Amino acid sequence: MAMRILMVNKTDQAGGAARSAMRLHQGLRRCGYDSWLLVDEKVGNDPYTIVPEGWFARKSQVFAARLERKAERVLNQSGKHHVLSQGIGTDVLLDTIKKLKPDVVHLHWINRGQVSIKTLKQIKVPIIWTMHDAWAVTGNCHYPGSCTRYVGQCGACPQHGSKHELDTSREVWLSKRKEWSGLKLSLVAPSVWLADLAKQSSLVQQLGLSVSRISYGLDTDIFAPQDQAQCRQQLGLPQGVPLLLFGAVGGTDDPRKGSQHLIKALRDHKQWMPANLELVIFGAEATEKLPIDYPIHYLGKLTTDAALAQAYNAATAFVAPSEEDNLPNTILESLSCGTPVAGFDIGGLPDVIIPAQTGFLAPPLAADGLAKAIVLTLAKADEMSPIARAFAVKELGLVRQAEMYYRLYNAVLYNY
Numbered sequence: 001m002a003m004r005i006l007m008v009n010k011t012d013q014a015g016g017a018a019r020s021a022m023r024l025h026q027g028l029r030r031c032g033y034d035s036w037l038l039v040d041e042k043v044g045n046d047p048y049t050i051v052p053e054g055w056f057a058r059k060s061q062v063f064a065a066r067l068e069r070k071a072e073r074v075l076n077q078s079g080k081h082h083v084l085s086q087g088i089g090t091d092v093l094l095d096t097i098k099k100l101k102p103d104v105v106h107l108h109w110i111n112r113g114q115v116s117i118k119t120l121k122q123i124k125v126p127i128i129w130t131m132h133d134a135w136a137v138t139g140n141c142h143y144p145g146s147c148t149r150y151v152g153q154c155g156a157c158p159q160h161g162s163k164h165e166l167d168t169s170r171e172v173w174l175s176k177r178k179e180w181s182g183l184k185l186s187l188v189a190p191s192v193w194l195a196d197l198a199k200q201s202s203l204v205q206q207l208g209l210s211v212s213r214i215s216y217g218l219d220t221d222i223f224a225p226q227d228q229a230q231c232r233q234q235l236g237l238p239q240g241v242p243l244l245l246f247g248a249v250g251g252t253d254d255p256r257k258g259s260q261h262l263i264k265a266l267r268d269h270k271q272w273m274p275a276n277l278e279l280v281i282f283g284a285e286a287t288e289k290l291p292i293d294y295p296i297h298y299l300g301k302l303t304t305d306a307a308l309a310q311a312y313n314a315a316t317a318f319v320a321p322s323e324e325d326n327l328p329n330t331i332l333e334s335l336s337c338g339t340p341v342a343g344f345d346i347g348g349l350p351d352v353i354i355p356a357q358t359g360f361l362a363p364p365l366a367a368d369g370l371a372k373a374i375v376l377t378l379a380k381a382d383e384m385s386p387i388a389r390a391f392a393v394k395e396l397g398l399v400r401q402a403e404m405y406y407r408l409y410n411a412v413l414y415n416y
Helices: 016-030 055-075 093-100 117-122 168-179 192-200 202-207 228-235 259-268 305-314 329-336 367-379 381-395 398-414
Strands: 004-008 034-038 104-107 127-130 185-189 210-213 243-247 278-282 296-300 317-320 341-344 359-362
Touching: 004 016, 004 093, 016 034, 016 127, 016 329, 016 398, 034 093, 093 117, 104 398, 117 168, 127 398, 168 202, 185 192, 185 398, 192 202, 192 210, 228 305, 243 305, 259 367, 278 305, 305 329, 317 329, 317 367, 329 341, 329 381, 341 367, 359 367, 367 381
Parallel strands: 004 034, 004 104, 104 127, 127 185, 185 210, 243 278, 243 317, 278 296, 317 341, 341 359
Antiparallel strands: none
């Protein structure tokens, strides 16, 4: 009897975790495996992506999401916007589990009211959890920044602006330890950085959770090299000049994605840049103008893989100036199109940005270092392009990722 896999993510399209979950789901089905994807919010047309049925389920989801957002607003007292989740959610996925009878439940990004902390112990089949950020192994932050209090029991959370040990971050940490005790839960990190962070977590150590690493995958037939001149013509971009591409969900609004560091690097070190350099941005609208003296072309929000692939192929290089990140899909997509990447030496970026082969890395948050990395990536783009493409085909293929996960499912079931 074939194994049935039920994957769970908040949405089917919005955000990097959703795109990664959908890609893995489709990769598993492409390999002939019985994969289903359960989401709260469905906008796509995949026939094996489902939402909880019934009026009560929908109302419960909306109510839980509102409570979670309200709690996050109250907790953000540090002066910066951080993503903080309390683990408020519903049990409505349990009805779907009962109906579908999966052999494995594979969690992805389950916050914003989708699944509660307490729900996990009611799932009576093995649970795999792909960590798209650090929330599973901290109190309630998704990215801890320079804080290492997750190595202990959280508390006095700097993202809350709290000085109290028994604050909400500690309460959520204690709830996770209590509710997940004895749980057969296997964590998967897409990057070396996140895997190492998870292994340091007191939750992982005290609960005896396993942590493995499987990189994200993508369709290298869609994200593939195309004729650059033709892509530029179709997008209305100039020919014969170096184009530096930047893009992220939320565009230039999310400080963690680092547009402020890109601005500083380009503005303060313009003398290092090619005299005819122009910038291309997706994920942001033209109203979000950057305070730099370069020609800027805004592509808006690109909602399809084909549109994204066209943008990468039109560019000379891609820049990823994130302050903290797991393994951004944008980098993988760019490399698969043969477009090298410049970025900071943080998070999962060193897993795929190999200096002088697939791009260049700069010391964390150093504007002059980022400027140098951009200059080198632009200058050596032509020679790095085939190396970047070959790396993506070998290491980031969708079928490769799906087969690695399927082996993990079998191993977990065998030991359950």
